[in-house]
Every structure is written in structure tokens, then in C-alpha cells.
Amino acid sequence: MLGFGDIAIPGLLVSFCLSFDKVISMRQKHFPSYYVSSLFAYGGGLTIAFTMATMTNEPQPALVYLVPANLLMVLIVGWRRSELKDLWQGINMGMLEAVPVTREDNNPFQQEEIMTSDDEDVNFDKTKLIKTSTV
Template sequence: MAVGTILCASYWSAWSAREASIEQDRLFKDGSDDYVNMEEMRSSIVNINMLSAFMFVVVASGFLVMLYKLMSYWFIEVLVVLFCIGGIEGLQTCLVAFLSCFRWFQHAGESYVKFPFFGAVSYLTLALSPFCMAFAVFWAVHRRMSYAWIGQNILGIALITTVLQIVHVPNLKVGTVLLSCAFLYDIFWVFVSKKWFNESVMIVVARGGKSGEDGIPMLLKIPRMFDPWGGYSVIGFGDIILPGLLVAFSKRYDWLAKKNLQTGYFLWAMSAYGLGLLITYVALNMMDGHGQPALLYIVPFILGNWL
């Protein structure tokens, strides 16, 4: 699931970047007034700068400790609400983008109505919003059922894909710093934090602590088949989004530089991520199911791909 999510998000990000570049060049050559609108569209993309990459460790660590200290039934409920809001937005964005590719929905996707505070909203978005909200509410109400992992994964994948579409790494230098910081962050909070907290903070938070819930919702999960430990195999959003930012960058670079799949970086980046993830699960089984920091294995492969 993680590999497929990054694969789809990378192609979507690269396609959007290439289409925006082509349209911008056309409008600039034509001297069209719509060039200003293109600049506004580009402003919706969030580029991570060097300071943000360094600050990731501080902000993420603070948020993780807050989760650890405040973990309770009611706090999990708050996280579920936040997850549903993000999932609704992500699912809506993905469905609108997908359906807009079909001519039957193009007119609805290109026709807008203005609302106070929300601005211009397409008719297609308005039509899909009730379905997305109903889907998220249904999952939230039935999230303790055995089949709830399916809905959680759908909302999670849609959210991750949307994040990778909106948030970009502008260059390799920033991507390297970001992943290096994430590498140290993951190792510290899985292994080193035991010395100060007498338990792994990352693992406790992922499992939901003493909240009585089956972990936080910001995970992709799938039931373990033929596994003596039972339960679920899980991967956190950060283990997908952070490496995915650099993988998506490699695809955008390849397309804009007109490199094919064999000569570009994307195929190697995807292979590196898949191999790192595979080794993570091998290590997980060798350690009798004890949690492992996925970025410990993924980041060296991803960054080594660019050397």
C-alpha cells in the first residue's frame, strides 16, 4: 500500500507540475491576463525550505511528546475527528481530480460557484462532498469493527496522496536535510527514548497507550495473515510522506528534464523505498514483532540512490 500510494502520488505531482509549466509558458508567450491566475495556482503549492527541514525535528518531537503525555480515550477521539477532517479533504481532492479526467464530469469540474469564506468551489466538489463526509462518519462510527481498517486505509491513502500533491521538496539539498532529520528523529523516539521514559515513546503512541483504543488513526494497517502474533501490520503516515516527498521530487525532475524511466531517478528512488520497506518488515519479524523505526532502513536507501 505504501509503495502504491507513493507511486500514484508521484505521477500525479509530476503530471500537475508539467501541465502547469506548459500552461505557464503558453500564457507568457501569448501575453494573456490569465498568467496572473497561474501564479495564484502555483501559490497553492507549499515548498519546504531549509529552515522548515531543520525545524521538523523540534516540531515533530514536541507533538509526539504531547501525544504521549495526553494519550487518553478522549484525546484519541479528538485525533479521530482531525483525521476525518483531513480524510474528507483528501478523498474529495482525489475524487475530483480523478473524475475530472472523464469528459462526462469535465463541465462540472470546471464550473464554479462562490461561497463566503470558501471562495470558488466547483459543482463537482459540491456533489462529492456529502459522499466523502458520509464515508468518514461511517468509518468513525464503526472504527472498532473488524473491517474498519479498509475505510481507515482509504481515508489515509487519500490524505497522504493529497499532501504529496500539495507539499513539495524544491531541491535535493532540502530533501536530504529533511530525511536526515527524520532519520535521527525516528531512531531517537523508538530506541533512545526508552532511557528517559522507560518505554519507547513512538511505539506507545502508535499503539494508543492506555487509551483503550487500537492505536492512533494516522496509520495504514492490514491484518496479519498466518502470523502467530496476530494483530495488524502498520506503517505510520510519516514513513510514507517523508520519503515520498523526495520520491515525488525525483519524478517531477525526470519529467521536466525529459528523462525516461530507464535514465531517470524515479525508478531507482521507488525501488530504494520498496527495498527499505522490505528490510523493515524483515527486521520486524527477526525482532519477534517489536516495533522498528522504518526510516532507519528506508532513508539510507533513498539518499544512497542519489549518490
């Protein structure tokens, strides 16, 4: 049986890995390796925790297996990618300053310009999509 802490504490690391992968992928395209590896480590830690509980016939604290599995996997990935310093310092807005903003053709959230044929003197504010008239 898992407690709330067995899900929440490793879940914080997994969510950090997802957001860290998103920030890193803005600078360079790469596979979301921190997130995927932390998910596999969480699954492996759960498997080991349940195996040990079954073998000893006694309840085991799952965090004893989950936290080291997750931390070791994330540290190994960071070491292999030479990003341990960025990983330790965390996500800050300085990491995003040098990122050029580009619009892709396949972006489903890209706003298109709205054309009206009957109102030529009407402009649309693209950021708010509120109809404003020119005077």
C-alpha cells in the first residue's frame, strides 16, 4: 500500500524533470530524457519496494527505494549530458533569455490574422482577440 508521500515526493522530482526538459528543449532539440528516465526509475523503485515487501512479508517504506532510484537516475542523465550545474541551479528566467522565439507552421495555437470583408476600418487586436474600431 502506498501513502500520499510515496507519490507526492517523487512526483515533485518527476514534474521538475518535465519542466527542466521543456526549458532545455527550447535551447536545443533533444529527447525529454530527464522526464522519461525519472518515470522509469519510479517504476523500478516501486517494483523493488513491492518485491522486498513480498520477500520479507513485512511492510516496507517505499520512499527508501523510490527516492534513491529517482535521484540516481536523474543524476546519471545529468552527468552524461554535462548538465549537472544547470540541473542543480534549477530553472530560472536567465536560461530563457538567449532563446529565439520562432513560430512553427504546425503550431495549433498559432493565431491567424482575421480578415473581414464588410468592415474595412475595423482592426483586431491579435493578443486579446477583441474587436476594436479605428477612429
